[in-house]
Amino acid sequence: MSKAFYFRLALDNLKKNSKMYIPFILSCILTIMMYYMVSSLSMNPNMMEIVGGDTMQQILSFGLYVIAFFAIIFLFYTNSFLIKRRKREFGLFNILGMEKKHLSIVIALESMIVFLVSMVLGIGIGILLDKAFYLLIAKMLNASIALGFYISYQSIVNSIILFFIIFLLMYIFSLIQINLANPVELLHGSQQGEKEPKTKWLLALIGLICLGSGYYMSISIQDAVTAFAFFMIAVLLVIIGTYMLFTSGSIVVLKLLRKNKRYYYKTNHFISVSNMIYRMKQNAVGLGNICILSTMVLVMLSTTISLWVGMNDIIETRFPRDLTVSINCVDPNEALNTIDNMDYAIEQAGIQTDDELVYRTLSVSTINKGNTYTFGNENASLQDISNVVVLYFITLDDYNMTEGTNVHLDSNEVLVFPAGKQFEDKMIDIASNTFKVKGVLDSIKADSNYSANLQNSMFIVVDSMDTLLMIDNLQKQAYGDNASYIHTSYDFNLNKSEEMSIKEAMDALIANYPGDTTYMIVDTKEENYENLLSLYASFLFIGIFLSFLFIMATVLIMYYKQITEGYEDKKRFEIMQKVGLDKREVKKTINSQVLTVFFLPLVVAAIHIVFAFPMIEKMLRLLYLDNTNLYIMTTVICFGVFALVYVLIYFLTSKVYYGIVHNAM
Amino acid sequence: MSLLTVNRLKKVYTTRFSQNQVLALSDVNFSIEKGEYVAIMGESGSGKTTLLNILAALDKPTSGTVLLNGKDITKINEKEICAFRRNHLGFVFQDFNLLDTFSNMDNIFLPLVLSKKKYPEMKLKLEPIARQLGIESILKKYPYEISGGQKQRVAVARALITHPDLILADEPTGALDSKSTEELLRLFSKINENNQTILMVTHSIKAASHAQRVLFIKDGVVFHQIYRGDKSMDEMYQNISDTLTVLATGGARNE
Numbered sequence: 001m002s003k004a005f006y007f008r009l010a011l012d013n014l015k016k017n018s019k020m021y022i023p024f025i026l027s028c029i030l031t032i033m034m035y036y037m038v039s040s041l042s043m044n045p046n047m048m049e050i051v052g053g054d055t056m057q058q059i060l061s062f063g064l065y066v067i068a069f070f071a072i073i074f075l076f077y078t079n080s081f082l083i084k085r086r087k088r089e090f091g092l093f094n095i096l097g098m099e100k101k102h103l104s105i106v107i108a109l110e111s112m113i114v115f116l117v118s119m120v121l122g123i124g125i126g127i128l129l130d131k132a133f134y135l136l137i138a139k140m141l142n143a144s145i146a147l148g149f150y151i152s153y154q155s156i157v158n159s160i161i162l163f164f165i166i167f168l169l170m171y172i173f174s175l176i177q178i179n180l181a182n183p184v185e186l187l188h189g190s191q192q193g194e195k196e197p198k199t200k201w202l203l204a205l206i207g208l209i210c211l212g213s214g215y216y217m218s219i220s221i222q223d224a225v226t227a228f229a230f231f232m233i234a235v236l237l238v239i240i241g242t243y244m245l246f247t248s249g250s251i252v253v254l255k256l257l258r259k260n261k262r263y264y265y266k267t268n269h270f271i272s273v274s275n276m277i278y279r280m281k282q283n284a285v286g287l288g289n290i291c292i293l294s295t296m297v298l299v300m301l302s303t304t305i306s307l308w309v310g311m312n313d314i315i316e317t318r319f320p321r322d323l324t325v326s327i328n329c330v331d332p333n334e335a336l337n338t339i340d341n342m343d344y345a346i347e348q349a350g351i352q353t354d355d356e357l358v359y360r361t362l363s364v365s366t367i368n369k370g371n372t373y374t375f376g377n378e379n380a381s382l383q384d385i386s387n388v389v390v391l392y393f394i395t396l397d398d399y400n401m402t403e404g405t406n407v408h409l410d411s412n413e414v415l416v417f418p419a420g421k422q423f424e425d426k427m428i429d430i431a432s433n434t435f436k437v438k439g440v441l442d443s444i445k446a447d448s449n450y451s452a453n454l455q456n457s458m459f460i461v462v463d464s465m466d467t468l469l470m471i472d473n474l475q476k477q478a479y480g481d482n483a484s485y486i487h488t489s490y491d492f493n494l495n496k497s498e499e500m501s502i503k504e505a506m507d508a509l510i511a512n513y514p515g516d517t518t519y520m521i522v523d524t525k526e527e528n529y530e531n532l533l534s535l536y537a538s539f540l541f542i543g544i545f546l547s548f549l550f551i552m553a554t555v556l557i558m559y560y561k562q563i564t565e566g567y568e569d570k571k572r573f574e575i576m577q578k579v580g581l582d583k584r585e586v587k588k589t590i591n592s593q594v595l596t597v598f599f600l601p602l603v604v605a606a607i608h609i610v611f612a613f614p615m616i617e618k619m620l621r622l623l624y625l626d627n628t629n630l631y632i633m634t635t636v637i638c639f640g641v642f643a644l645v646y647v648l649i650y651f652l653t654s655k656v657y658y659g660i661v662h663n664a665m
Numbered sequence: 666m667s668l669l670t671v672n673r674l675k676k677v678y679t680t681r682f683s684q685n686q687v688l689a690l691s692d693v694n695f696s697i698e699k700g701e702y703v704a705i706m707g708e709s710g711s712g713k714t715t716l717l718n719i720l721a722a723l724d725k726p727t728s729g730t731v732l733l734n735g736k737d738i739t740k741i742n743e744k745e746i747c748a749f750r751r752n753h754l755g756f757v758f759q760d761f762n763l764l765d766t767f768s769n770m771d772n773i774f775l776p777l778v779l780s781k782k783k784y785p786e787m788k789l790k791l792e793p794i795a796r797q798l799g800i801e802s803i804l805k806k807y808p809y810e811i812s813g814g815q816k817q818r819v820a821v822a823r824a825l826i827t828h829p830d831l832i833l834a835d836e837p838t839g840a841l842d843s844k845s846t847e848e849l850l851r852l853f854s855k856i857n858e859n860n861q862t863i864l865m866v867t868h869s870i871k872a873a874s875h876a877q878r879v880l881f882i883k884d885g886v887v888f889h890q891i892y893r894g895d896k897s898m899d900e901m902y903q904n905i906s907d908t909l910t911v912l913a914t915g916g917a918r919n920e
């Protein structure tokens with residue numbers, strides 16, 4: 001048999017199976033295209049010249065790993081599906097006298113053809129679109145646009161290497177699949193999975209527990225830092241739970257329904273329950289995939305869009321003033337002079353200021369039990385760690401100055417700002433010093449660090465600097481090297497008439513400051529705006545990119561699901577009609593089953609999103625977005641749009657299904 | 666009155682993509698009495714399956730009538746046809762047509778469930794039939810877990826459970842080995858002794874010789890028929906095989 005013969009055979013095979021291969025090749029092309037584009041953008045030297053371009057490139061190169069990882073899993077999954085469907089065909093070849101050796105040559109040629117076509121088109125389209133995306137990024141970052149056309153040879157080489165390896169692995173996997181089976185098995189390959197699935201109570205239970213604990217984490221965690229730490233664990237639990245419930249849980253429920261004779265032996269229940277058991281067995285993993293992918297898309301889009309849209313808000317809350325100076329005082333006595341030093345520096349630099357906010361705080365981590373707050377030590381147990389409350393101490397003078405009030409406190413009295421928590425204690429005990437709570441505050445201005453949002457924290461206004469220093473002394477004894485320093489915050493706007501740019505003002509300030517500048521940090525709103533812009537633009541960009549990839553995967557999985565089910569249902573419904581089920585009823589049951597199976601993942605994804613909400617909201621706080629309404633709005637809109645796309649996909653792919661089943665109706 | 670009367674039945678297939686017309690049945694006439702056991706024979710492509718499909722109301726004839734219990738089933742409208750099929754007819758197919766998604770028991774229940782019968786009633790009906798067919802031990806199993814002969818018995822049970830007026834069987838022994846064939850034929854005879862009317866299409870002379878009457882179809886008409894009468898099974902066998910030889914050599918219509 002000549003080479004040309006094999007080649008013709010391979011081409012014929014692909015044509016014969018075009019219903020399955022065209023979508024596969026399309027998704028290969030798209031995956032390669034995206035990989036190339038992201039890779040090329042992350043290397044494009046023009047990007048370095050855009051302000052924030054470097055952040056974007058860092059995030060893109062991280063995104064590249066995600067795409068590569070996803071491409072491997074996704075292409076493998078579809079390939080194994082294709083091989084399973086084609087086992088019968090291979091078996092036939094085998095029985096008709098084609099050795100497995102020759103079979104493997106044919107499959108190798110097929111893979112080659114698919115690889116070459118995908119590679120050429122993928123990179124070709126990638127190069128064309130690359131420029132468009134570069135322009136988009138430049139626009140997002142408010143940058144002027146560099147001309148010229150950029151082709152990254154390095155990216156082309158990288159793409160070829162990566163996808164060659166993926167295709168090679170898929171090829172090896174196919175060969176293993178075929179070699180493991182004997183011809184008779186191959187012939188029946190696509191009919192496997194007809195066996196009734198086993199009931200796996202234990203797995204269903206584990207799934208339920210995983211899902212439950214993931215959900216519980218999300219709703220029970222109170223502060224942003226913990227939320228951040230546990231987010232990945234919660235996500236993992238929910239993913240495991242989703243798969244287990246889709247695979248085992250669904251079967252358990254359906255079998256319970258079947259056990260209930262009175263429910264089961266009703267015409268429509270009878271057919272749908274028994275069919276659903278089989279559908280779930282074959283599709284559970286696919287449905288789980290769709291559900292997880294949908295959830296990821298929704299979370300990614302809604303968070304990145306929220307951050308992008310809310311960016312100006314974030315800047316305003318986080319940096320209400322042009323300049324934010326913060327000074328940590330290693331020597332507590334210096335804290336007494338920081339404000340004077342700043343005033344002096346401002347005067348010397350000749351800066352006109354407006355709207356100053358000046359105060360000093362001392363933040364101490366404490367372990368809270370009832371109304372006592374103790375300074376921890378190394379012996380703190382794990383249980384204590386969950387009771388950590390960060391106390392921010394501020395003197396009455398600073399408080400009165402920032403708030404413009406004239407409150408009076410006696411030496412053992414304090415004011416408390418509980419930062420959103422319930423607080424009803426009349427006395428509090430801090431490191432064995434008892435204070436009388438004179439009042440509970442609704443708000444406090446002296447929190448320009450926005451700390452109250454992030455941790456379990458509380459502000460305590462003490463009567464004098466002496467008390468503050470006393471507490472400082474105690475915490476230094478308790479924490480030693482890990483003790484915190486008294487922190488001075490000096491925020492102000494430049495006066496409108498000021499000629500100096502913010503950058504000049506910043507430099508002049510530092511140059512004229514008479515004290516120790518080692519622990520002095522000057523932040524400008526401008527600079528922060530640029531940083532946030534590039535960060536959030538990168539998030540959004542990657543978010544959209546990955547969403548696109550995931551949606552494509554979802555479409556493909558659905559499409560294959562419809563094809564497989566179509567062929568199997570066709571036989572089933574033919575038989576049912578012969579036994580006396582009328583066409584209308586057949587149509588009705590088909591519709592209801594197809595709809596259930598199709599929209600189950602979307603419904604579960606919606607539930608996931610609802611439960612993820614509290615956790616994500618807290619994490620967004622860590623990124624300084626505290627506009628909950630904005631986040632809710634974006635999520636709802638994203639879900640709406642996604643659901644629309646989903647319905648569209650449904651109509652497109654179900655056409656294939658009904659086309660196949662049609663003859664039976 | 667006969668249970669089934671077929672009158673001037675004609676069926677022409679027109680394929681959608683060509684003008685080719687196939688005359689599958691040209692003028693078929695016969696009738697079946699209640700309690701009769703009739704076999705239909707004929708060469709491949711002679712129109713047996715076509716005839717059976719029309720009798721089962723799965724297909725419409727081009728012209729002619731089919732009276733079952735005096736009712737013309739070719740005139741029943743689409744809506745009632747399924748119910749009619751469920752209540753009056755039972756089917757046994759060559760390839761069993763059992764659903765892998767149901768246990769054997771549920772496969773047998775299928776027509777009853779479609780007729781909205783209650784579970785206790787279904788169970789009551791199943792017991793004697795399962796005993797008679799010897800399938801009690803495999804009821805809980807699934808079609809893919811049992812042998813071909815067992816599958817065919819399950820299919821027979823599904824056909825019998827509605828107590829149909831007429832059982833239609835299209836080559837029911839086609840996929841069975843000789844032992845299973847023998848069992849199934851004995852079963853059919855036994856069912857027939859209980860006054861169940863059976864119409865069976867078969868290629869097997871042996872199967873046909875169990876029937877009380879054999880119809881031969883050729884060129885779209887009932888070409889010939891043989892009554893068993895008092896003949897022994899062997900005589901019947903000989904008779905059928907002679908007839909088939911004559912048919913095959915293209916003998917003119919006689920007798």
Ligand SMILES: Nc1ncnc2c1ncn2[C@@H]1O[C@H](COP(=O)(O)OP(=O)(O)OP(=O)(O)O)[C@@H](O)[C@H]1O
Nearest residue numbers: 678679680687689708709710711712713714715716
């Ligand atoms: N759906 C159809 N469309 C067109 N022609 C058909 C169709 N079904 C059957 N025919 C033709 O009608 C004729 C009779 O077919 P039928 O299936 O009834 O034969 P048969 O006697 O059952 O044959 P066999 O013993 O092989 O099962 C054949 O020539 C066949 O090609």
Ligand SMILES: [Mg+2]
Nearest residue numbers: 713714715835
């Ligand atoms: Mg036939």
